Amino acid sequence: MGEHIIKLPDVGEGVAEAELVEWHVKVGDLVREDTVLAAVMTDKATVEIPSPVDGEILWLGAEIGDTVAIGSPIVRLKVAGEGNVKGAAGEPEPKAEAAPKPTEVKSEPAPSAPKAASKPVEPAVKASPPVATPKGTRPASITGAPRAEGDKPLASPAVRLRAKEAGIDLRQVAGSGPAGRISHEDIEAFLARGPQLARATGLAPKDGVEDIKVVGLRRKIAEKMSLAKSRIPHITYVEEIDVTALEELRATLNKDKRGDRAKLTLLPFLMRAMVKAIADQPNLNALFDDDAGIIHQHEGIHIGIAAQTPTGLVVPVVKHAEARDLWDCAAEVNRLADAAKSGTATRDELSGSTITITSLGAMGGVATTPVINYPEVAIVGVNKMMVRPVWDGTQFVPRKMMNLSSSFDHRVIDGWDAAVFVQRIKALLETPALIFVD
Numbered sequence: 001m002g003e004h005i006i007k008l009p010d011v012g013e014g015v016a017e018a019e020l021v022e023w024h025v026k027v028g029d030l031v032r033e034d035t036v037l038a039a040v041m042t043d044k045a046t047v048e049i050p051s052p053v054d055g056e057i058l059w060l061g062a063e064i065g066d067t068v069a070i071g072s073p074i075v076r077l078k079v080a081g082e083g084n085v086k087g088a089a090g091e092p093e094p095k096a097e098a099a100p101k102p103t104e105v106k107s108e109p110a111p112s113a114p115k116a117a118s119k120p121v122e123p124a125v126k127a128s129p130p131v132a133t134p135k136g137t138r139p140a141s142i143t144g145a146p147r148a149e150g151d152k153p154l155a156s157p158a159v160r161l162r163a164k165e166a167g168i169d170l171r172q173v174a175g176s177g178p179a180g181r182i183s184h185e186d187i188e189a190f191l192a193r194g195p196q197l198a199r200a201t202g203l204a205p206k207d208g209v210e211d212i213k214v215v216g217l218r219r220k221i222a223e224k225m226s227l228a229k230s231r232i233p234h235i236t237y238v239e240e241i242d243v244t245a246l247e248e249l250r251a252t253l254n255k256d257k258r259g260d261r262a263k264l265t266l267l268p269f270l271m272r273a274m275v276k277a278i279a280d281q282p283n284l285n286a287l288f289d290d291d292a293g294i295i296h297q298h299e300g301i302h303i304g305i306a307a308q309t310p311t312g313l314v315v316p317v318v319k320h321a322e323a324r325d326l327w328d329c330a331a332e333v334n335r336l337a338d339a340a341k342s343g344t345a346t347r348d349e350l351s352g353s354t355i356t357i358t359s360l361g362a363m364g365g366v367a368t369t370p371v372i373n374y375p376e377v378a379i380v381g382v383n384k385m386m387v388r389p390v391w392d393g394t395q396f397v398p399r400k401m402m403n404l405s406s407s408f409d410h411r412v413i414d415g416w417d418a419a420v421f422v423q424r425i426k427a428l429l430e431t432p433a434l435i436f437v438d
Contacts, residue, residue, distance in 0.1 A: 001078055001079070001080060001081075002078075002079055002080075002081055002082040002083030002084075002085065003058065003076055003077065003078055003079065003083045003084075003085040004052075004053050004055055004076070004077045004078075004079045004083040004084050004085065005073045005075070005076055005083075005084060005085055006037070006049070006051065006052065006073070006074060006075040006076075006077070007071050007072060007073050007074065008040065008049070008068050008069070008070055008071060008072050008073075008074050009049065009070070010070055011040060011042055011045075011047045011070070012042060012043075012045065012047075012347070015042050015043075015070065016069065016070055017042070017067050017068060017069045017070060018040035018041060018042040018047070018067070018068055018070070019040060019041050019042065019065065019066070019067050019068075019215065019216065019219070020038060020039075020040050020062045020063070020064055020065065020066050020067075020068055020074075021039050021040060021041045021046065021064060021065075021215050021216035021217075022038060022039040022064065022216075023037070023038050023060065023064065024036045024037055024038060024039070025037050025038075025057050025060075025075075026057065026060070027057050027058065027059065027060060028056065028057060029056070029057045030054075030055075030056050030057075031051045031054065031055060031056075031057065031077070032051070032054050033050075033051060033052060033053055033054055034050045034051065035050060035051045036048045036049070036050055036051075037049050037050065037051050037074075037075055038074065038075075040068065041216050041217065041220070043220075043347060043351070045346075045347045045350070046216075046217075046343065049074070051075075051077070053077065053079050054079065054080070055077030055078055055079035055080075056077060056078045056079075057075065057076075057077060058076045058077060058078050059075070059076035060074070060075060061073050061074040061075065061076075062074055064213065064215055065213050065214075065215040065219070151171070153170040153171055153173065153175065153180075153182055154175060154177075154179060154180055154181040154182060155170055155175070155181065155182040155183075156181075158184075159182055159183065159184055159187060162184060162187050163182075163187055166187065166191060168187065168190060168191070170182060172190070173186055173187065173190045174186065216311070216312075217311045217312040217314070218311075218312050220312075221312050221313050224373075224374060225371055227374050228371050228372050228373070228374040229371060231290060231374065232372050232374060232409050232411070233409070233410045233411060234369070234371070234372060234407045234408070234409070234410065235407065235408050235410040235413070235415055235418060236369045236370070236405060236406065236407045236408075237405075237406050237407075237408070237415070237418050237419060237422050238367045238403055238404070238405045238406075239403065239404050239406075239422045239423070239426055240401055240402075240403050241401065241402050241403070241404060241425075241426050241429050241430060242390065242399050242400070242401055242430050243266070243385060243400050243401070243402050243429055243430070244399045244400045245430065245431065245432055246266070246269060246429050246430070246432045247385075247400050249432050249433075250264050250265075250266070250269065253326075257327075261327050261330070261331070262327065262330040262331040262333075262334045263330070264326065264327075264330050265330065265333075266359075266382065266385075267305065267329070267330075267333055267357065267359070267382075268326045268327075268329040268330040268333065269326065269429065269432060269435060270357060270380070270382065270425070270429070271303055271318065271321050271324075271329045271333075271357070272321075272325075272326055272329065272428075272435050273424075273425045273428040273429055273435055274301070274303065274321070274355065274357075274380065274425060275301055275321055275322050276424070276428060276434075276435065277421055277424040277425050277428070278301055278355070280424060281417060281420065281421050281424075282297055282299075283295070283297060283377075283412070283413070283417070284355060284377065284378045284408075284413065284417075284421055285297065285298050285301050285354045285355050286298060286354065286376070286377050286412070287354060287375045287376055287377070288375050288376075288377050288409060288411070288412055289375065290375070290411070295377075295412055298354045300319070300320050300322065300354070301320065301321045301322045301354060301355070302317050302318070302319050302320065302321070302352050302353050302354045302355075303317065303318045303321045303353065303354075303355055303356070303357060304316070304317045304318075304353030304355070304356035304357070304373055304376075305317075305318060305333060305336065305337070305356070305357055306356060306357065306358040306359070306373075307336075307337055307340045307341070309340050309341050309343070310341070311343070314340050314345065314350055315350065315353060315356060315373060316336035316337065316339065316340045316345055316349050316350055317336070317349060317350065317351065317352050317353040318332045318333060318336065319352065326435075336349060353373060353376065354376060355376055355377075355378050355379070355380070356372075356373040356376060356378075356379045356380070357379070357380050357381075357382065358370045358379060358380070358381045358382070359381070359382035360382075360383075360384075361382075361384075362384060362385075363384065364381075364382055364383040364384035364385075365383055365384055366383060366384065366403060367383060367403055367405050368381050368383060368405045369405065369407065370405060370406070370407045371407065372407050372408075372409055376409075377408060377409040377412055377413055378406065378407070378408050378409070378413065378418075378421070379406065379407050380404060380406045380425070381404065381405035381406060381407070382402070382404065383402060383403040383404070383405055384402070384403075385400055385401070385402040386400070386401060386402070387399070387400055387401070388401045404422060404425065404426070406418065406421075406422055
């Protein structure tokens with residue numbers, strides 16, 4: 001028998017380290033060749049690490065959330081044959097310190113847990129000394145154990161009222177009176193034992209705390225949002241838009257569309273409106289390198305679409321929206337959304353945006369304050385569409401209204417420019433025929 005060391009392989013060009021986000025095995029497991037051992041993440045791309053050999057897991061070299069350098073040992077296995085560790089020949093075996101925070105998963109209790117030979121732990125509640133009770137009575141139980149199902153507690157109306165006011169379930173109270181009758185003293189003793197008792201209303205205080213380690217995509221999102229808010233002074237501009245005509249046009253186009261075309265949502269119209277607005281204000285389609293003091297203004301319009309997935313928020317990118325028509329935009333949005341939700345989106349599909357759209361759909365709220373996708377300088381937020389009464393000059397009429405909440409990097413985008421950009425989009429969406437006019 002021998003030992004085989006598995007090192008973290010190269011998971012991408014130019015990648016020097018990766019974050020361990022999941023273990024699929026534990027110490028003692030028997031694995032076969034190609035069994036997935038772990039998953040690592042780098043720049044929102046998750047990569048599974050398979051085993052190249054059959055064997056038994058002897059050691060795991062990192063904890064979930066650790067950042068591991070490429071080439072660091074992460075798993076040691078016992079294998080048939082010589083393996084790739086030749087300690088007997090004088091070659092040093094890799095140490096646990098080779099990977100950040102190495103750990104060996106064990107099933108035995110932590111060092112701080114009391115051992116069998118240690119002094120027994122005293123019970124939290126000490127038994128009270130025996131109390132003499134009158135004949136025919138039952139001593140009160142200190143545990144307050146609930147009665148059996150259907151066993152009705154005995155108590156006077158006054159005691160029942162006292163229990164109701166205190167939110168106490170009398171089935172949890174042991175009575176000290178004849179036949180287990182509950183007295184006022186029993187209620188007081190029950191209350192004195194603390195808040196752990198069940199309440200008649202079903203409402204009871206809870207003191208548990210669950211510690212959840214922020215790892216993987218959640219950590220990437222947290223880091224990027226913190227960077228955006230700490231470095232970008234945001235200005236948010238909210239505008240109300242009448243989308244009644246747009247919705248009528250969208251319904252007509254969907255009704256008459258070819259079978260091979262994707263269904264149109266609001267997003268393709270908004271994307272085409274943004275393309276037209278950016279043609280007048282190219283400074284909105286830019287990335288700001290604030291370290292170098294350079295604004296990279298792009299000709300190609302690459303629109304990121306913030307999408308919620310089971311693992312967190314990702315931003316697939318519709319590349320070259322300026323070269324796509326309405327139907328092409330719709331098809332690409334659908335394709336990228338499916339890839340993002342299934343976890344199959346590539347790194348190229350999740351990077352390279354120059355401006356972003358964020359939308360919560362029907363849950364979009366009345367107004368939001370979107371966080372800019374750093375290092376971009378603008379983000380357009382779509383809020384919930386609602387039918388509202390709108391004054392047309394003579395009367396109130398029902399119209400489909402929606403707010404756009406858009407944020408801008410105030411270091412490079414003035415408030416006037418932000419307002420002009422949003423007003424241009426508003427004009428195009430309220431008169432959707434203009435979207436098709438070159």
